[in-house]
Amino acid sequence: MDYYKNQQGGIIFLDTPGGTGKTFLINIILAEIRAKKEIVLVLVSSGIAATLRDSGRTAHSGLKLPLNVTDYEFRAHPQEIADSHIHQGARSVKTINTTSLSGPLSCSGQRATKTFLRQPQTTTDRHACQMSQTNHHPTLPK
Ligand SMILES: Nc1ncnc2c1ncn2[C@@H]1O[C@H](COP(=O)(O)OP(=O)(O)OP(=O)(O)O)[C@@H](O)[C@H]1O
Numbered sequence: 001m002d003y004y005k006n007q008q009g010g011i012i013f014l015d016t017p018g019g020t021g022k023t024f025l026i027n028i029i030l031a032e033i034r035a036k037k038e039i040v041l042v043l044v045s046s047g048i049a050a051t052l053r054d055s056g057r058t059a060h061s062g063l064k065l066p067l068n069v070t071d072y073e074f075r076a077h078p079q080e081i082a083d084s085h086i087h088q089g090a091r092s093v094k095t096i097n098t099t100s101l102s103g104p105l106s107c108s109g110q111r112a113t114k115t116f117l118r119q120p121q122t123t124t125d126r127h128a129c130q131m132s133q134t135n136h137h138p139t140l141p142k
Pocket residue numbers: 016017018019020021022023024025
């Protein structure tokens with residue numbers, strides 16, 4: 001709170017084991033500043049993190065940062081891709097679009113009929129099936 005009271009800029013890095021009170025502390029600081037009718041922006045990297053903070057938003061949403069799905073899919077370094085929550089979201093969007101454009105899949109093992117369902121054939125098809133069976137909630141990277 002000294003940084004805030006003294007009108008100082010600063011970076012504070014909280015690194016403690018899970019469940020020891022980081023979110024609790026951040027929310028107390030937010031409440032104290034807001035109690036003085038001041039404005040605090042809470043910008044975080046993922047939607048999950050945003051839900052844990054009082055009035056949290058992702059940086060992309062809060063600052064209206066552009067998000068080019070194609071750039072993340074094809075130009076990023078593979079390690080960045082693996083680490084990026086944004087990429088996970090982008091993959092979901094891309095897979096769902098691809099699936100809907102090429103026709104409905106038979107994901108549960110039933111025989112595909114001639115007219116409607118097609119068997120999963122590509123990696124993208126199999127990924128789409130996996131996602132449909134988990135209600136389109138991709139696993140976040142660890
Ligand atoms: N000082 C405190 N007094 C009372 N309850 C606390 C305190 N600090 C933390 N808690 C409670 O302990 C639980 C875990 O705290 P919190 O979620 O803030 O931890 P965290 O470090 O952010 O965890 P994670 O790293 O898993 O996100 C919460 O239910 C929180 O309300």
